[in-house]
Structures are given as structure tokens and as C-alpha cells.
Amino acid sequence: MSRVSIISGSPSEQTRLNEVLHCVVNQFQASKITPEIINVRDLPAEDLIQARFESEEIVKENKKVENSNIIVILTPVYKASFSGVLKTYLDLLPQNSLEGKTIIPIAVGGTFGHLLMIDYALKPVLAALGATHILKGVYILDSQIKKLGNNRYELEPDAKNRLNQFITGDILVTN
Template sequence: MARIVIISGSPSASSRLQGVLDFVQQAGVQAGLDVEWVQVRDLAPEDLVYSRFDSPAIIEANRVIAEADAVVVASPIYKASYTGVLKSFLDLIPQKGLEGKVVLPLAIGGTIAHLLAIDHAFKPVLSALGAHHILSGAFILDTQVQRLENGSFQLNEEIAQRLSQVVETFIQEASWRAERNQTTGLSQDVALT
């Protein structure tokens, strides 16, 4: 079974990004994947600001990433880039922490002017972390995700279809990677130091 981890760089639990990531999680679970989360906003601010590599919470987050076959890295776009809280966490992932993993970048923003944020902001840092298999990802306008009165989210039809295609490719690649790793006996572990 493929294992994926969803890294949410949103500082807010009520962010529309959560609706997008709930969609990804549901698709992964339906496909039989083991899905884990790293909600960066739940990590201690002191660990992030002071780069506490030895923090038990940071060590655990890095363990979850090291054991995954594939990783979703997602953030709202602020000032043409991902959030500062996400950057603080990415700085605590080991140098080659994404090596050998399928990586899906996802971003949500208020204007189409941020469309290239995935290519210009996400992909360079993901590459610096050793990711070689970075999928094209998806940029979503926040107007395409409706927050419902009960606290859940609804994606409009166009983005739901587009996101379904992106996530289907991600699931296929993650499953292929897990199968390949099992067949060849490759270790998925990455040094946590």
C-alpha cells in the first residue's frame, strides 16, 4: 500500500485550502492509500522560528515524510509565494528529505496573477530538498472553493474535475513508486539528521 503525507502550510484551520486537501485525502483513502498529515500550523512556533531540529514534533513530522512514497505540499499564496510558516517547516526537512518521492504541489490564491507561484516559488525549494519527480500540481482560486455553513467545503465543478485529474495522476505515481520500492527492496527511509 502506498503511503502519502499531506503537508498543509496554511496558518488557518478554516482556510479554503483545507477543502482542497480534504478532497485529496478522500481520493487517496478511496484508492486504498495510507494518508497521513503534517499540519504545520499545529507545530510549536518556537520549534519553527528557532529551527529546533531536535524537537520531538519536528522529528516525528520528518519521520512521517521519510516513510512516505509521495508527498503533497500545499499552501495559500501570500505575496506571490507560499506561507512563511510553510517555509519555516521546509527548512527543517533534511537536505534530501524529498528524494525518491513523488511530490504534488498545490496552491490556492485570491487572484490569477499568482498562477505561476508553483513554478517560481514551490518547485525550486522542492528541488533543493531532493525532489526529482515533481508533478505539475494545481493552482486554485479561492473563489472556486465555497465554505459551507457546517464548516465543510465544496469545490466548484470545474476545479473538482481538474483536481480529480491531478490527484488521479498523483495516486497512480505514488502507487507505482510504492510497488517499485517493494519489488526492488529499496529503503524509503531518509536520514533524519
């Protein structure tokens, strides 16, 4: 049975990335898999900034990653790269902690001009953590996620279908 951890690298509580997270969780749950969720923004800021590897909260979240064979990385795109808060957490993962795991990068950005961020910014960091099975991932435009209000969002059908097909086809079938 697959064990899944989802690392959400959004620094904001009100973000379009939440809708993507919701869709990914629903896809796994439809296959009887309940993923562990790591919202990096909820970790103690001092532990992240001061690189407290022994922090109880950091150790607890790292254990989720250690116990999973599928890791989903969700990030908004900022300045043609992934979020700084995500990088800060990834720096606290033990060396080679992603070895032997299937890694699924999913990014939300404002323009297709940042599509290659997954390949040129995120994947090298994941590879430095031992990841060798990094899937191509999914890139979703901000404009494909409609804001409904009250921190509620809706993914356009085309983007939702692409995301769902990726999870069910590329991930759940092979793992």
C-alpha cells in the same frame, strides 16, 4: 503500496485549503491509501521559529515524510509565494529528504496572476531538498471554493474534477 504524506501549509485553522485537503484525502482513501497529514500550524511555534531540528514534534513529522514515497504540498498563496509557515517547516526537513519521492504541489490563490508561484517560488525550494520528480501540480482559485459557514467549504465541480483527475490519473496510476 504507496505511502503518502500531506503537508498543509496554512497558518489558519479556518481556511479554504481545508476543503482541498479533504478532497485529496478522499481521493487517496478511495484507492485504499490513508495519507499521513502534517498540519504545520499545529507544530510548536517556538520549535519552528527557533529552528529546533531535534524537537520531538518536528522529528515525528519529518519521519512521516521520510517514510512516504508521495508528498503532497498544500499551500495558500500569500504575496505571490507560498506561506511563511510552510517555508519554516520545509527549512527543518533534513537535506535531500525529498529525494526519490513524487512531489505534488497544490496551491490556492486569489488570482490566476499567481499561478506561476508553484514554478518560480515553491519548486526551487523543493528541488533544494532533493526533489527531482515534482509534478506540475494544481492551482485553484479562492473563488472556486465556496464558503458554507462554520469552517465548511465546498469546491466547485470544475475544480474538484480537475483535482480528482490529477490525483487519480497522474499520481495513483503511476505510483
